[in-house]
Amino acid sequence: MTNDVSLGESLTAAAEEFAEVGIPTPEVDALLLAAHVLGVGRGELAARVVSEATWPEGQRGTFEQLVIRRATREPLQHITGEAGFRQLVLAVGPGVFVPRPETELLVQMVVDAVMASGQPSPRVIDLGTGSGAIALAVATEAPHAQVWAVEKSPEAYQWARRNNERNGNPVTLVAGDLSDAVQIVGDLAGRFDVVVSNPPYIPDAAIPRDAEVRLYDPAIALYGGPDGLDAVRVLANVAQQLLAPGGLLAIEHGELQGADVRTILTDAGWRPVATHPDLTTRDRYTTGVWPS
Numbered sequence: 001m002t003n004d005v006s007l008g009e010s011l012t013a014a015a016e017e018f019a020e021v022g023i024p025t026p027e028v029d030a031l032l033l034a035a036h037v038l039g040v041g042r043g044e045l046a047a048r049v050v051s052e053a054t055w056p057e058g059q060r061g062t063f064e065q066l067v068i069r070r071a072t073r074e075p076l077q078h079i080t081g082e083a084g085f086r087q088l089v090l091a092v093g094p095g096v097f098v099p100r101p102e103t104e105l106l107v108q109m110v111v112d113a114v115m116a117s118g119q120p121s122p123r124v125i126d127l128g129t130g131s132g133a134i135a136l137a138v139a140t141e142a143p144h145a146q147v148w149a150v151e152k153s154p155e156a157y158q159w160a161r162r163n164n165e166r167n168g169n170p171v172t173l174v175a176g177d178l179s180d181a182v183q184i185v186g187d188l189a190g191r192f193d194v195v196v197s198n199p200p201y202i203p204d205a206a207i208p209r210d211a212e213v214r215l216y217d218p219a220i221a222l223y224g225g226p227d228g229l230d231a232v233r234v235l236a237n238v239a240q241q242l243l244a245p246g247g248l249l250a251i252e253h254g255e256l257q258g259a260d261v262r263t264i265l266t267d268a269g270w271r272p273v274a275t276h277p278d279l280t281t282r283d284r285y286t287t288g289v290w291p292s
Contacts, residue, residue: 005060007034008049014067021071029076030067036080037063073211086137090163095155097221098212099133102278103198106252106285107137109276110196113248114142121146122193125185125242127178127235128152130221132160132171134196139170148172148192150181153220179234182241195239198252199231200224228254232261236268236288245292250285258283 011030018026035045037059055063066079077083077098083090085099086107092098114122122145126135129149139147149164149171151157157175164171174184178197182189201224208214208222224230232251239249249270253261258275265273270288278284 004054006049006052006054007045008052010034010055010060010063011049014063017067017071021073023070023073029070032076033066033070033079034063037066073215075212075216078216083131083133085133087140088133088136088163088167090131090133090136091159091166092131093159094216095153095218096159097130097156097217099131102284103134103252104137105278106196106198106250107134107141109250109285109287110134110138110194110248111141113194113250114138114145117193119193120144123188123191124148124194124196125150125181125192127181127195127197127238128199128221128231129160129173130156130198132163132173134198135160135171135173136163136167138196140167143170146172148174148185148188150174150176150178150184152177153218155218156221178231179238181238185242189241191244192242192247193244194248194250195235195242196250197231197235199235201228201231201253201257203228227260228257229260229264232264236264236270239288240269240290243290245290247290249288249290251287252285255282255284258286261286 011034014030015026018029023029031042035042069079070076075098077092081093083092083098086104124138124145125148127150129135129151132149135147135149151160160173164173176184200222202222204223204226235251262273262275265288271291273288275283276285
């Protein structure tokens with residue numbers, strides 16, 4: 001294969017192909033794939049495109065193979081093997097939920113609560129950690145916190161372990177179900193300052209709109225029972241036993257589930273309870289405080 005096709009021409013062709021199959025950010029995905037193949041940042045890639053550079057030997061073919069994979073709606077993060085999340089770059093792939101940008105705001109809520117706690121070494125536990133994204137972000141941005149993470153899926157647990165090791169093992173990572181969290185933490189039950197979770201919350205009968213979610217994200221991370229809120233009901237009770245009085249529970253959920261989540265928490269004794277919007281103004285997170 002000759003390399004007389006410029007980077008810019010390849011990017012344009014890839015973006016057009018992605019647009020045809022309904023990928024929502026075709027230009028961005030093409031850029032990220034090319035940067036991955038070339039091993040450069042987006043700034044360096046842009047400079048090469050402006051200078052009408054061509055592909056180094058062999059790399060055009062590699063790029064075109066990755067374009068074919070992405071055009072089948074294989075997640076970009078599976079192809080590159082990584083996902084950016086706040087200050088972190090996480091290893092991801094088959095068997096683990098790819099962290100989403102909206103979850104970054106959930107992390108901010110937790111970091112803010114930790115910083116405002118006044119505790120010299122506040123305790124945080126992330127239930128259903130998946131790749132470890134939330135727990136590792138909190139541990140990175142609030143290094144004085146003691147952060148625990150629990151994950152049920154053996155496949156996801158291995159990704160979380162890998163990410164924890166890559167970041168110096170700042171998180172106490174435990175394999176187990178969120179319903180067993182009280183037994184898992186032992187004597188620390190009742191002594192945590194924050195419980196956080198992005199649980200499965202899609203109703204069992206719902207079909208995710210995006211092919212990347214429907215075909216590649218693990219079902220255990222997506223589906224939460226008939227109304228999608230089975231895990232929230234467990235969290236409402238388990239978190240009571242994990243938190244110290246005045247501790248915070250923070251949950252991510254679907255944009256239409258805020259009222260139901262508030263009802264679940266209120267009925268379980270949480271006061272006060274509030275739902276918060278994401279950056280697109282959709283209801284996305286609900287918090288509750290366990291009364292002192």
